[in-house]
Amino acid sequence: MTRLTRRTGMRRLAALAFLPLAACIDEPGDGADDGEPDDENGDPAASLTTDVHHVDAWSVGLDWDYRERPGVCLLIEDPDDAVPLLEDVGEGTExxxxxxxxxxxxxxxxxxIGPDACHDRLAFEExxxxxxxxxxxxAVVGTADDDEVCSTVLTYPRAFVRVTADPLPAAAEITLTDGNGEQGTVRSDDDAVEPDPAD
Structure with missing residues (x-):
């Protein structure tokens, strides 16, 4: 059986952006962020709750260009589509x-992305x-003490957010600030994860 690698899995996830289903973190129970709908700009009749789960940061990220964007987001509507993202995670994330x-x-x-190993966590707003x-x-935040020496290696903070809503969202849009202070808006339909040219 061919092993599903992170890169091949993400090519499949990227392809989902063209389908009607949208292709859009420590251990469980480490925090939740519950948002309320905005009557002026949001959907007043929709209910929304969120639960953030942080995942240990990677030293190698998904196949996107950090020189052009502050990060990526994917909206996953089927458990099988999450499998490629679970290769190097703990049981809590699974x-x-x-x-x-x-x-x-x-x-x-x-x-x-963060500039060093100490910028290894994403902080979410409502x-x-x-x-x-x-x-x-x-936004990417640092977790080191003031006197801690940080390894100068690019680090990819990541998180899953469980979004419970009625109706369910069809897309996601995140204003994201990376560890270098660069800010931009990323969407689940950006198709930002690049395909492998060797494929």
Whole structure:
């Protein structure tokens, strides 16, 4: 059986951006962020709750260009589509995905970059649901003590966000600030994960 690698898996995820289903973190229970709909800009009749699960940062990220964008986000509506993102994670992350009821929730995967090993976490602001799109803000933050020496290696902080809403979002949009202070807006339909030219 051919092993599904992170790169081949992400090529499949990227292809989902063209389908009606949208292709859009420590251990479980480390924090939740519940947002309320915005009556002016959001969907007043929609309910929205979010649960953030941080995943240990990678030293190698997904196949996107950090020189052109601050990160990527993917909206996952089927558990099989999350499999390529679970290659190097702990049991807590696997359980978080496994316990997601995809009839009521979707998973938002967000990844950015930090300049060193100490910028290894994403901090999220409140989420809202606007015209079928889950909207939020996130920034890479440092977790080191003031006197801690940080390894100068590019680091890719990442997180899953369980989004429970009625109706479920069809897309995601995140205002993302990377560890270098560069800010931009990333969407789940950006098709930012590059295909492998050797494929």
């Amino acid at each position: 359980a978080f995905v496994r316990e997601t009821d995809f009839s009521e929730s979707a998973l938002l995967y967000v990844e950015s 989420f809202s649901l606007e015209k079928g799109t889950v909207v939020g803000e996130a």
